[in-house]
Amino acid sequence: MEEQAFRQAVEDYRDVVFRIALTYLRDRADADDVAQDVFLKLLKSDGHFESWEHLRRWLIRVTINECKSLFRKPWRRIEDIENLADSLSAAQDETKVVLSDVMRLPERFRVPIVLYYYLGFSTSEIAELLHVPAATVRTRLARGRSKLKFILEEGDREIQSNQAGLRVHPSR
Amino acid sequence: MKSNQIKQAFESIQADSNLADRVLNAAEGEPLRKRGHAKPLYVAVIGCLAGVLATGGVAYAVVNSSYFASAWGNHGNGDSITWTNGGSSGTKYTYTREFGDGIAPQSLEGTVQKVNLSVEGNGYTLDIHEMAIDQNGCGAVTFTLSNPNGVNYYKPAAEIGELVLYGEEEQGIGTPDMKFGEEWPDTRSTIDKDTASDTVINGTMYFAAMDRERDLQHAVTWNIHWTEGEGESARRFEASTPEFNIGAYVDTKELRSGDSPLEISPFSIQTHIDDLGYEAVDNKLTVSYKDGSEQIIEDDDAGVFNLYFSYGRNSGENIWVPTKLIDVEQVVSVTLEGTRCTSTGETETKVPFTIVYS
Numbered sequence A: 001m002e003e004q005a006f007r008q009a010v011e012d013y014r015d016v017v018f019r020i021a022l023t024y025l026r027d028r029a030d031a032d033d034v035a036q037d038v039f040l041k042l043l044k045s046d047g048h049f050e051s052w053e054h055l056r057r058w059l060i061r062v063t064i065n066e067c068k069s070l071f072r073k074p075w076r077r078i079e080d081i082e083n084l085a086d087s088l089s090a091a092q093d094e095t096k097v098v099l100s101d102v103m104r105l106p107e108r109f110r111v112p113i114v115l116y117y118y119l120g121f122s123t124s125e126i127a128e129l130l131h132v133p134a135a136t137v138r139t140r141l142a143r144g145r146s147k148l149k150f151i152l153e154e155g156d157r158e159i160q161s162n163q164a165g166l167r168v169h170p171s172r
Numbered sequence B: 001m002k003s004n005q006i007k008q009a010f011e012s013i014q015a016d017s018n019l020a021d022r023v024l025n026a027a028e029g030e031p032l033r034k035r036g037h038a039k040p041l042y043v044a045v046i047g048c049l050a051g052v053l054a055t056g057g058v059a060y061a062v063v064n065s066s067y068f069a070s071a072w073g074n075h076g077n078g079d080s081i082t083w084t085n086g087g088s089s090g091t092k093y094t095y096t097r098e099f100g101d102g103i104a105p106q107s108l109e110g111t112v113q114k115v116n117l118s119v120e121g122n123g124y125t126l127d128i129h130e131m132a133i134d135q136n137g138c139g140a141v142t143f144t145l146s147n148p149n150g151v152n153y154y155k156p157a158a159e160i161g162e163l164v165l166y167g168e169e170e171q172g173i174g175t176p177d178m179k180f181g182e183e184w185p186d187t188r189s190t191i192d193k194d195t196a197s198d199t200v201i202n203g204t205m206y207f208a209a210m211d212r213e214r215d216l217q218h219a220v221t222w223n224i225h226w227t228e229g230e231g232e233s234a235r236r237f238e239a240s241t242p243e244f245n246i247g248a249y250v251d252t253k254e255l256r257s258g259d260s261p262l263e264i265s266p267f268s269i270q271t272h273i274d275d276l277g278y279e280a281v282d283n284k285l286t287v288s289y290k291d292g293s294e295q296i297i298e299d300d301d302a303g304v305f306n307l308y309f310s311y312g313r314n315s316g317e318n319i320w321v322p323t324k325l326i327d328v329e330q331v332v333s334v335t336l337e338g339t340r341c342t343s344t345g346e347t348e349t350k351v352p353f354t355i356v357y358s
Helices: A003-025 A028-044 A052-071 A081-088 A093-104 A107-117 A123-130 A134-147 B003-011 B019-027 B066-071 B155-159
Strands: B080-085 B093-098 B113-121 B124-133 B138-146 B177-180 B186-191 B200-208 B220-228 B235-240 B253-257 B260-264 B269-272 B281-289 B294-299 B307-313 B317-322 B331-344 B347-357
Touching (some): A003 A107, A028 B019, A052 A123, A107 B003, B066 B138, B066 B200, B113 B235, B200 B317
Antiparallel strands (some): B080 B093, B124 B138, B138 B200, B253 B260, B269 B317
């Protein structure tokens, strides 16, 4: 990829990549490493993307793959969630509480919640990204919302129930 | 909590503004700044330790081999190890991994290939000894990593038998890796605790090709990388062994469940997940033998983790590389258990499934 296009891609998508990595890894340093590796792969790619949206999806896909590779280390220790939220955001306390609550969720609930409510993917799209059935995504969203103790306002986005055209993958 | 609060909260998180420069500099040969803890590894298990492991023994003619004793033994960990994941705020998960006894069935006689290649860099010498590989593209290779000035490895990982090195540290190298041509397989390296010293590490690298059709057409190299210099003058270096041409592959045996095949070898199990025919999340894999015993590869609910890694290939296959050799000739079936999720609107149900490949 040419440097100018690469710099623009990093400028546009570094936060998205970093936030997804952070969602998986719950560690700022690990997330930073993943973001670095993802954009290095982009730099080394042939750079042939049909659109900016194609590039965005490619980056998210590669980020998820990188995170899956790193997440489940036997010796890895999860960082303190409250301190993580403090270190990430200079925003209001309410925002830190939200981050803490989401980050405290187990990965199988945390990641779909963020992909759905932050990045705006449909359940079918999340299913493809995570290689799990859409029904599983819906189940995890429902349980994730339940575990957040508060019911996310309905009407923001309806959870899709259409299961047509799904690929079938056991979760890894 | 409103859903837009999640969006707002995450939008308050900012990545490093120097990211582009760091990556571009790395592409020019400068070392990547690594601050985290992790190295690539694909394993997947969620669960709690809940019971006693049920792993059977099988009687068979055996191969006397230092390779199998090293690569498929316990690496100085005893019969098993237990570890816990989870932090002060979250749920803790406990996992147990049982190891093999390093005794191979007679069918594996003649399958070990002498490699005897070396690579040197930054004061380190990596000697590759022997390897065995199956038709699933999975296997293990034994090695010795040495440095007269000391091997700089990550101690917390070594406590449970994993070898992890950091090439960015002074006088360090990254964890050695492997390539089929230009393609990296998934790898995981263990450290033999019994023989490890400050200057010499004996270990085993387990591997699984990312795409067996593509990768197995190429010769293999083993590689190390390191950093020389500091700050602005720091540069990343890599060194590779000469190429090794694989001479033979250990056969796999196909088992079936209806139209769905499963390929099993002493080193790995491969399923074709698209052939399952319905939505599923697997959580237990068991090998059953003719004498009635069982070898549990993975059991999420029980926290059983008798594998070096597992992952899903992009080509739609699932791979498991177990910690114990599988005596394929004695296998009568492999059982994959999991849950199928169904959803109708807001009503979601989970239905257990069991697939028996025989």
